[in-house]
Amino acid sequence: MTTSAYRHAQALLEIERFAQAETTLRTALATDPGDAGLLTLLAYALRRQSSFAEARSVIEAALQAAPEDAEVHAEHAALLMALPRSGAAVAAAERAVRLDQRHLPILARALSLDDRHAEARNVAARHLAQAPHSAEALVTVADVARQAGDHDEAVRAVQAALAIDPGHRHGRWLLAMLDSERLRVRRSMRLLRDVARDDPTDPDVVAMVWPIRRLLRDLRRWSLLVAPLVCALAYLLGGPAPRLIAATSVLVTAGFAGRLLLPAGRTPWRSLRLTAPALQRAVHAGWLTAALVPAFLCAYAVTSAPWLTIGPVALVPVQWSLALAELHGEVADDPRYHQLLIDFRHDLRKWSAEMREWWEETKREVKQAWREG
Numbered sequence: 001m002t003t004s005a006y007r008h009a010q011a012l013l014e015i016e017r018f019a020q021a022e023t024t025l026r027t028a029l030a031t032d033p034g035d036a037g038l039l040t041l042l043a044y045a046l047r048r049q050s051s052f053a054e055a056r057s058v059i060e061a062a063l064q065a066a067p068e069d070a071e072v073h074a075e076h077a078a079l080l081m082a083l084p085r086s087g088a089a090v091a092a093a094e095r096a097v098r099l100d101q102r103h104l105p106i107l108a109r110a111l112s113l114d115d116r117h118a119e120a121r122n123v124a125a126r127h128l129a130q131a132p133h134s135a136e137a138l139v140t141v142a143d144v145a146r147q148a149g150d151h152d153e154a155v156r157a158v159q160a161a162l163a164i165d166p167g168h169r170h171g172r173w174l175l176a177m178l179d180s181e182r183l184r185v186r187r188s189m190r191l192l193r194d195v196a197r198d199d200p201t202d203p204d205v206v207a208m209v210w211p212i213r214r215l216l217r218d219l220r221r222w223s224l225l226v227a228p229l230v231c232a233l234a235y236l237l238g239g240p241a242p243r244l245i246a247a248t249s250v251l252v253t254a255g256f257a258g259r260l261l262l263p264a265g266r267t268p269w270r271s272l273r274l275t276a277p278a279l280q281r282a283v284h285a286g287w288l289t290a291a292l293v294p295a296f297l298c299a300y301a302v303t304s305a306p307w308l309t310i311g312p313v314a315l316v317p318v319q320w321s322l323a324l325a326e327l328h329g330e331v332a333d334d335p336r337y338h339q340l341l342i343d344f345r346h347d348l349r350k351w352s353a354e355m356r357e358w359w360e361e362t363k364r365e366v367k368q369a370w371r372e373g
Contacts, residue, residue, distance in 0.1 A: 005024055005025070005027070005028035005038065006028070006037055006038060006041065008024055009021045009024045009025045009028070009038070009041050009045075010041065012024065013041065013044065013045060013048075016048075016199075016202075018045045018048045018049050019045075019049065021041070021045045022042060022045045022046065022049070025038050025041055025042040025045065026042065029042065034061075034065045035065070036062045036065040036066030036069050036072055037071070039058055039059070039061050039062035039065060039072075040059070040062050040069075040071050040072050040075045042058050043055045043056075043058040043059040043062060043075050043076075043079065044075055044078075046058060047075075047078065047079050047082060052079070052082065052083060055079055056079060059072065059075055059076050059079055062075075062076075063076060068099060069099070070096045070097075070099035070100035070102075070103060071096075071100075073092050073093070073095045073096035073099065073103075074092075074093070074096040074100075074103045074106050076092040076096075077089045077090075077092035077093035077096060077103075077106050077107075077110055078106060080092055080110075081106075081109065081110055081113055084113060086110065086113040086114035086115075087114060089110040089113065089114070090107070090110045090111055090114050090116075092110075093106045093107035093110040093111075094107060101130070104123055104124075104126055104127035104130070105124070105127055105136065105137070105140040107123050108120045108121075108123040108124040108127065108140050108143075108144050109140065109143060109144065111123060111144075112143065112144040112147040112148070113147075117144065117147060117148035117149075118148075120144040120147070120148070121141075121144050121145065121148060123144075124137075124140045124141045124143075124144045124145075125141065127140060128140075128141055133164060134164075135161040135162070135164040135165035135168050135171065136161075136168075138157045138158070138160050138161035138164070138171075139157070139158060139161045139168060139170055139171045139174065141153075141154075141157040142154045142155075142157035142158035142161065142171070142174055142178075143174065145157060146174070146177070146178065151178060151181060151182070154174070154178055155175070155178050158171050158174050158175045158178065159175070162175065167198075169195060169198060169199070172191050172194065172195050173191070173192070173195050173204065173207070175191055176188045176189075176191035176192045176195070176207070177207065177210075179191070180210045180211075180214070183214075183259070183260070185211055185259075185260060185263040185264050186263040186264075188210070189208070189211070189263070189264050189265065189267050189268075192204065192207055192208050192267075193208075193267060196208070203271075203274070205271040205272075205274040205275050206271075206275055206279070206330060208267055208268060208271035209268050209271050209272050209275060209279075209283070210268070211260045211261060211264040211268045212261075212268045212269070212272065212283060212287075213283065213326065214260060215256070215257055215260045215261065215290075216283065216286045216287070216290055216323075216326070217323070218256065219253060219256075219290045219293070219319075220290075220316075220319045220320060220323060222249070222252070222253065223290075223293050223312060223315065223316050223319060224316055224320075226245070226246075226249045226297075226312075227293065227297075227309070227312035227313045227315070227316055228313055228316075229245065230242050230245055230246050230249070230297065230300070230309050230312070231306075231309035231310060231312070231313045233245065234300065234306040234309045235306050235309075238304075238306070242300075242309070243300065243301045243304055244301075246297040246298070246300050246301040246309070247297075247298070247301040249294070249297055250294045250297050250298045250301065253293075253294045254294070275329070275330075276329050276330070277329075278325070278328060278329035279326060279329030279330055280329070281325070281329065282322055282325040282326040282328075282329045283326060283329075285322050285325070286319065286322045286323070286326060289315050289318050289319050289322065290319070292311065292312075292315055293311075293312045293315055293319075296308050296309070296311035296312045296315075297309070297312060
């Protein structure tokens with residue numbers, strides 16, 4: 001291994017100068033192309049720059065050069081998790097752990113990604129027992145607890161981690177996400193702003209839009225319940241009851257919107273402008289439909305004209321269609337999503353070729369059996 005190049009690249013990676021580290025590593029690999037350590041660092045630099053296809057070819061070369069190197073298998077698992085290929089990531093992480101117990105955190109996260117939450121929590125607890133005062137170990141416990149749905153345990157673990165290392169970036173982001181799940185809007189947005197301020201080159205703008213998206217999600221669910229109910233009552237019963245339900249629904253919608261948006265301030269709206277255009281369009285269209293539903297219900301509550309209740313019912317499928325568009329917009333510019341589609345097409349072509357081969361072989365066997373019979 002070219003020790004000086006390795007150390008120089010490692011130092012660049014620690015300060016997140018991935019492009020410079022990539023150049024340094026490629027220069028070193030020109031003279032020593034089979035160095036597993038340099039290849040592993042290069043795969044890491046490429047992964048952090050979202051060059052997943054190239055990172056995969058590099059880590060495969062590293063695996064061939066050093067099949068018993070724990071660091072190589074750990075980076076392979078991290079790459080597979082990013083794609084995401086959870087089953088293969090677990091296998092790679094298990095091999096890394098067999099070679100070196102220090103890689104227990106990546107195994108815990110891979111198991112969590114594969115929805116094996118009990119195993120993930122056991123592995124995270126093993127790692128914490130080995131390093132009880134490690135902020136990284138506590139954040140791993142918090143990560144897997146959150147994925148398992150144990151909010152309280154996740155909060156306790158991440159707060160303990162931040163007590164040890166108040167500047168832990170992922171820990172602060174995780175606490176912000178946990179706060180968002182409990183609608184602690186002001187603290188969540190403050191933490192997300194602080195995390196973005198620490199690294200302005202890579203802000204998590206999608207996370208910072210959560211109050212807007214959470215409101216749209218809950219309004220969709222509310223419309224699915226209330227709109228058909230009011231419409232049915234308006235035509236079947238009439239009278240003041242459906243009008244009262246419609247008016248109450250409008251007030252509840254307005255109150256919940258204020259509960260989310262007022263403490264969040266302007267940050268979510270500014271962040272929305274930095275997201276993918278597909279996500280922006282879906283959110284703006286979602287807002288339009290979300291505003292029309294209470295407008296129709298309010299008009300019905302005032303005028304008692306039952307035909308006005310048809311509008312909210314007709315908008316329900318539109319809202320849920322926009323929810324799918326919103327999910328697509330979230331990943332539209334994500335290279336991992338594109339790589340996943342590429343892998344899916346590759347697997348589909350491979351499966352189609354295998355099916356054609358099976359069909360041709362089956363026909364030959366049937367014809368041969370027919371002749372022999």
